[in-house]
Amino acid sequence: MRITVRVLGVVVALGLLVAAVPVAAHHSFAAAFDENKPVNLQGTVSKVELVNPHAWIWIDVKSNDGKLTTWGIEGGPPTNLLRNGITKASLPVGSQVKVFAYQAKSGEPKGVGVFVEYLDGRKVFMGGSAPGADGKPAN
Amino acid sequence: MGNRMLRAWSAAAVVLGVAAGAVAVTAQQVTAPSANSTDAAIKAAADAARKEAEALKNWTVGRTAWGDPDLRGVWHLATYTPLQRPVDLGEKAFYTEQEAVEVFKSRVERDAEVDPRTVHYDWKEYGMDGWQGGARPNLRTSLIAEPSNGRLPGLTPEAERRRAERAEAAKRRDPAAGIQTFGNTYTRCILGNGAIPLVRGGNPGGEGSAAGVTAEAQFFQSPGYLTIVTQSNNDIRIIPLDGRPHMSDKVRQWYGDSRGRWEGNTLVVEARNFNDRSPAQNFQGATDGLTVVERFTRVGPNTMRYEYTMTDPKTWTQPWRVETEMPRVDPSVIFEFACHESNYGVINVVRGTQIREREAAASGRRPARAGGE
Numbered sequence: 001m002r003i004t005v006r007v008l009g010v011v012v013a014l015g016l017l018v019a020a021v022p023v024a025a026h027h028s029f030a031a032a033f034d035e036n037k038p039v040n041l042q043g044t045v046s047k048v049e050l051v052n053p054h055a056w057i058w059i060d061v062k063s064n065d066g067k068l069t070t071w072g073i074e075g076g077p078p079t080n081l082l083r084n085g086i087t088k089a090s091l092p093v094g095s096q097v098k099v100f101a102y103q104a105k106s107g108e109p110k111g112v113g114v115f116v117e118y119l120d121g122r123k124v125f126m127g128g129s130a131p132g133a134d135g136k137p138a139n
Numbered sequence: 140m141g142n143r144m145l146r147a148w149s150a151a152a153v154v155l156g157v158a159a160g161a162v163a164v165t166a167q168q169v170t171a172p173s174a175n176s177t178d179a180a181i182k183a184a185a186d187a188a189r190k191e192a193e194a195l196k197n198w199t200v201g202r203t204a205w206g207d208p209d210l211r212g213v214w215h216l217a218t219y220t221p222l223q224r225p226v227d228l229g230e231k232a233f234y235t236e237q238e239a240v241e242v243f244k245s246r247v248e249r250d251a252e253v254d255p256r257t258v259h260y261d262w263k264e265y266g267m268d269g270w271q272g273g274a275r276p277n278l279r280t281s282l283i284a285e286p287s288n289g290r291l292p293g294l295t296p297e298a299e300r301r302r303a304e305r306a307e308a309a310k311r312r313d314p315a316a317g318i319q320t321f322g323n324t325y326t327r328c329i330l331g332n333g334a335i336p337l338v339r340g341g342n343p344g345g346e347g348s349a350a351g352v353t354a355e356a357q358f359f360q361s362p363g364y365l366t367i368v369t370q371s372n373n374d375i376r377i378i379p380l381d382g383r384p385h386m387s388d389k390v391r392q393w394y395g396d397s398r399g400r401w402e403g404n405t406l407v408v409e410a411r412n413f414n415d416r417s418p419a420q421n422f423q424g425a426t427d428g429l430t431v432v433e434r435f436t437r438v439g440p441n442t443m444r445y446e447y448t449m450t451d452p453k454t455w456t457q458p459w460r461v462e463t464e465m466p467r468v469d470p471s472v473i474f475e476f477a478c479h480e481s482n483y484g485v486i487n488v489v490r491g492t493q494i495r496e497r498e499a500a501a502s503g504r505r506p507a508r509a510g511g512e
Contacts (some may be wrong), residue, residue: 031495032487035258052353052370052476054484055265072483076265077353078474079370083273084266102258110483115264127267139371 033112037103041071042119045095048088050078057116059097061109073099073113080105081125091116091124200377200404200437205362207380207405210435213471214443215367216333217274217354218463219246222340222423224281224289232289233278246341267352269341273466282340284446285460291423298424322414324393328478331372335394335410335431336422336447338463355474356465363400365406373476378408388412391427405436428453441453441467 043061055075062068081087091097096119101111116124201209219242234242250268262268281289294302324330336375337356355370363381368374378397386396388411395410415427422429434446439471443465450458 004264029258032484033258034491050474052373053478054482055359056483070272074484074487075260076262079353079355079472080266080272083468083470083472084271084470086266104487105494107486108490110487112258112260114259114261123264125264126271 011054029112033102033103034105037105039099039101039103039111041073041099041101043071043097043099045091045093045097046070047093048091050081052077052079052086055081057091057097057099057113059099069109071099071101072110073101073116074111075113075116075125084126086125095124097124174188195439198439203360207360207401208406208437209360210358210365210437210443211360212404213355213357213468214337214465214472215273215355215468216337216465217269217272217341218277218282218338219243219250219269219341220275220277220279220282220463222282222461223291224283226290228280228289230287231280232284232287234280236278239276239278250341255297272352272354272376273468275464275466277463279462282338282461282463283459284462285458292455292457292459295452295454297457302424325372328372328482330393331369331374331476332371333371334367334374335397336377336433336449336461337367337369338445338461339422353476355468355471355473357471365408368473370473371476372478373473380406385409386412391415395429395431405434408433408435423449424454425449426450426453438464443467 038041041059041061043059045057046059047056049056049058055078057073059071059073060068061071061082081090096120097116099111099113099116101113104110119126149167203209210315239399247268247270250262250270252336263271266272269317283289283291285399286292325332332353334356353370357370359366359368363379365380367376367378374394376394376397378399380401382400385396385398390396391412391414393414393416396412397410399406399408403405410431410433411429413421413427413429421427429449429451432448432450434444436444436446438444444462445461445465447461447463448458448460
């Protein structure tokens with residue numbers, strides 16, 4: 001997977017995922033989200049919902065033509081984040097973030113967020129702390 | 140059984156892990172490593188392990204105000220130890236310490252291998268890998284202690300027939316079709332993962348999701364009762380300890396009907412009267428004929444020994460028994476499990492499924508299979 005497109009707003013990169021093999025998930029990511037619609041988003045956090053079984057992060061994204069769209073991003077559950085010292089304060093409303101996600105199959109502005117990072121490249125949550133992983137997407 | 144050996148080994152494993160410079164052995168009490176420092180995580184785990192080993196020297200279980208052994212706290216259900224022993228290990232029930240560290244490391248690495256190209260979030264990004272959640276290394280090669288080969292016993296002819304029918308039905312049915320996308324009790328918000336038995340084994344075998352996600356249970360005690368609340372689905376088991384008989388076997392419940400009694404410092408809980416969950420199943424394909432006997436023994440400030448025996452004459456030719464440990468979790472928080480209220484996933488999955496069905500119909504294809512676990 002090549003995440004080479006880094007522009008403001010929404011870039012839908014089609015057809016980059018020829019080799020993608022979905023893993024078994026605990027609910028139907030494959031049904032809800034589209035493996036052919038990876039998106040790079042950049043925007044301002046407007047709401048963070050830290051609830052089981054999935055956290056949701058909402059960000060306002062300005063597209064190239066200036067239009068503002070609110071995107072909903074699904075993430076993992078909050079319990080492990082909390083245990084590792086990460087709370088809502090780690091991602092305050094108003095933060096500028098970049099998100100790599102897969103868009104909803106419905107075409108709505110929602111996605112499953114593979115990772116979330118600040119503009120300087122730091123991961124918002126855990127990425128980079130796993131043994132043998134640098135927290136960066138594979139090239 | 141060598142529980143003392145296991146406890147003594149925990150600290151050694153951490154030291155070995157540090158020496159190897161590779162394994163994040165999150166042992167003993169689950170600690171809070173800084174988010175981006177594996178070294179800090181290892182050091183914190185090592186410190187906690189030493190503290191726990193020291194604390195165990197003259198440790199006796201505390202008592203509640205009314206005199207019962209104190210089992211209260213939030214306990215971690217994740218493990219990298221598989222339910223069944225790899226066949227090539229035969230009767231080898233325990234690894235050496237070095238082998239155990241190597242196996243733990245390989246499972247940690249496998250856990251971290253969530254392919255960022257998949258339609259899924261990155262597990263480690265959200266702290267969901269088992270090691271990030273506090274899964275401990277284990278000298279045991281499998282959770283199953285009996286039969287002695289660490290494997291599930293043989294199926295009865297009736298269970299063989301059920302399995303064949305189920306496999307046949309699965310071929311005919313497409314899980315991406317309509318409401319069948321929510322074809323199990325978890326995605327329908329009926330049952331959480333692992334309320335009974337609490338610990339079910341980690342990878343390998345495609346059960347990675349058992350390792351670290353919402354894998355906590357809080358134990359409350361009050362005079363005459365133990366209450367277990369699981370993180371997953373916020374399921375609740377209220378277990379009377381006052382000697383009352385089981386309910387009529389006509390009364391069937393998702394978690395069965397549990398009754399507990401003390402044997403010394405061990406709480407023994409027997410659960411029966413399970414539902415037939417068809418088309419979903421009880422654990423490992425058990426039927427409504429299942430009986431689960433669990434044994435809870437607090438063996439240290441941060442360690443609960445957990446054993447259970449599964450008996451179901453409709454499924455297995457003999458009972459089988461598991462021995463494992465649950466580490467205490469701190470901070471200890473059970474979050475709301477907003478399975479319905481904030482589960483945008485239901486809408487997203489249904490809409491996505493409808494679109495996939497239309498696409499499939501237009502092209503004359505069957506819809507692509509979607510995950511349903």
